[in-house]
Amino acid sequence: MALLTLGINHRTAPLELRERIAFTPERMAEAFAELRAASGASEAAILSTCNRTELYLAGDDDCAALVLRWLAGFHGLAPGELEDAIYVHRDSEAVRHMMRVASGLDSMVLGEPQILGQLKDAYALAREHDASGTFLSRLFEQTFSVAKRVRTQTAIGENPVSVAYAAVSMASHIFSDMSRNRALLIGAGKTIELVARHLSEAGVTDFLVANRTLDRAQNLAEDHGGRGIVLSDIPDYLPEVDIVIASTASPLPILGKGAVERALKRRKHRPYFMVDIAVPRDIEPEVASLDDVYLYTVDDLRQVIEENVRSREGAAREAENLILAGAQEFLSQLRALDAVATLKQFRQQAERQRDQETEKALRALRNGGDPETVIRSLGRGLTNKLLHEPSIQVRKASAEGRVEVTHWLRELHQLETQDNEVSVTSEKL
Incomplete structure (x- = not known):
């Protein structure tokens, strides 16, 4: 079984391209059905976050061109619009890549923990759509185990740094006293949960959480002393806030330039600090052209993040060693499984040949054949059947210069090298 990983991330593609190939929850069922049909893969999983879109496929053929x-x-x-941004990993490199992703070593924020949860969600989604079989299931489970080792055995997760942390950190550089500012958080997923926590730690006590469903918004807001509203209420409350941080799975922008312009007039052009963490974007890019609005995207946070992750570089080197060991362990398990399957098939073939020769001998005995003659014939027939095809293949391999086949035969059957064995050197005449 071959493994293929194909995708783009924050290093290979700009935000504009990443948001164009992000998968929305509404289209996942359609995507799984089409992907497997188009690629011929027997198993598939899809990871889609603000910083990456990756496809994990298991099958017999190299289908990268079809998947692209x-x-x-x-x-x-x-396809040409993606070719320069796409990366492809196969087999052992694909295994190692998934483990690096899960451990946060391939993230914009080195060691950030959210990606592991997102990868677990991708695995759950693949299982929900019956797209993950034995191969990918084993790979995901081993990947999660390795990521756990990285978290517990290295300092990669100390001093939390994330996109959410970077967004709040940037806000603290703009507002000298965060306790005097009101925040609006758009969305109620894991990223916004982290934003709310970091805002609270930075001193913000007054904020709103806007979400499609009010209950979810209320639950998250109440955990930090805030208030929940629905998305349609945003224009009414926008003039009252100073900080806007958005992260939803909406395929279309939630906050437009017109709504921000009207809010600016009502607040007499007091400045806004806005961060759009979503891909596709939740805030129209045109909002950045307005005076008194400081709008940042995930790509704009890169410098803040890079400054905060230098302390993790030593831990990252330790993590790479754990990942390499984990990948080798997984590949060894696969080879062992393949050997078991081959041995099972080999035994079944030998047993069929045994049964055929045994039945032939029993018929001869029932017909009055001499027992000693029948037994000797059984032995010769069974030996011939067991050795016929291997003998043909060994002669063929030797004639082609594949002398390792003969060596393997000797090792498998513990044969001693004969003194008169002919040594053939490989020469091109």
């Missing part, structure tokens, strides 16, 4: 064509077509792009 499908990915572009599914999102209304030409």
Whole structure:
């Protein structure tokens, strides 16, 4: 079984391209059905976050070109628009890549913990759509185990740094006393939960959480002393806030330029600090052109993040060693499983040949054949059947210069090298 990973991330593609090929929850069922049909893969999983979109496939063929064509077509792009941004990993490199992703070593924020939860969600989604079989299931489980080792055996997760942390950190540089500012958080997912926690730690005590469902918004807001509202209420409350941080899974912008312009007039042009963490974006890019609005995207947070992760570089080197060991362990398990399957098939074939020769001997005995003659014939027939095809293949391999086959045969059957064995050197005449 071959493994293929194909995707783009924050290092290979700008935000504009990443948001164009992000998968929305509403289209996941359609995506799984089409992906497997288009690629011929027996198993598939899809990871789609603000910083990356990756496809994990298990099958017999190298189907990278088919997957690229499908990915572009599914999102209304030409394959050429993705070619320069796409990376492809196969087999052992694909295993190691998934483990690096899960451990936060391939993230914009080195060692950030959210990606592990997102990868677990991707695995759960693949299982929900019956797209993950034995191979990917084993890979995901081993990946989660390695990521746990990285978290517990290295300092990669100390001094939490995340996109949410970077957003709040940037806000603290703009507002000298965060306790005097009111925040609006758009969304109620894990990223916004982290934002709310970091805002509270920074001194913000007054904020709103806007979400499609009010209950979810209320629950998250109440945990930090805030208030929940629905998305349609945002224009009414926008003039009252100073900080806006958005992260939803909406395929279209939630906050437009017009709504911000009207809010600015009502607040007499007191400045806004806005961070759009979502991909696709929740805040129209045109909002950045307004005076008194400081709008940042996930890509704008890169410098803040890079300054905060230098202390993790030593831990990252330790993590790489754990990942390499984990990948080798997984590949060894796969080879062992493959050997078991091969041995099972080999035994079944030998047992069929045994049964055929045994039945032939029993018929001869029932017909009055001499027992000693029948037994000797049984032995010769069974030996011939067991050795016939291997003998042909060994001669063929030797004639082709694949002398390692003969060596393996000797090792498998513990044969001693004969003194008169002919040594053939490989020469091109």
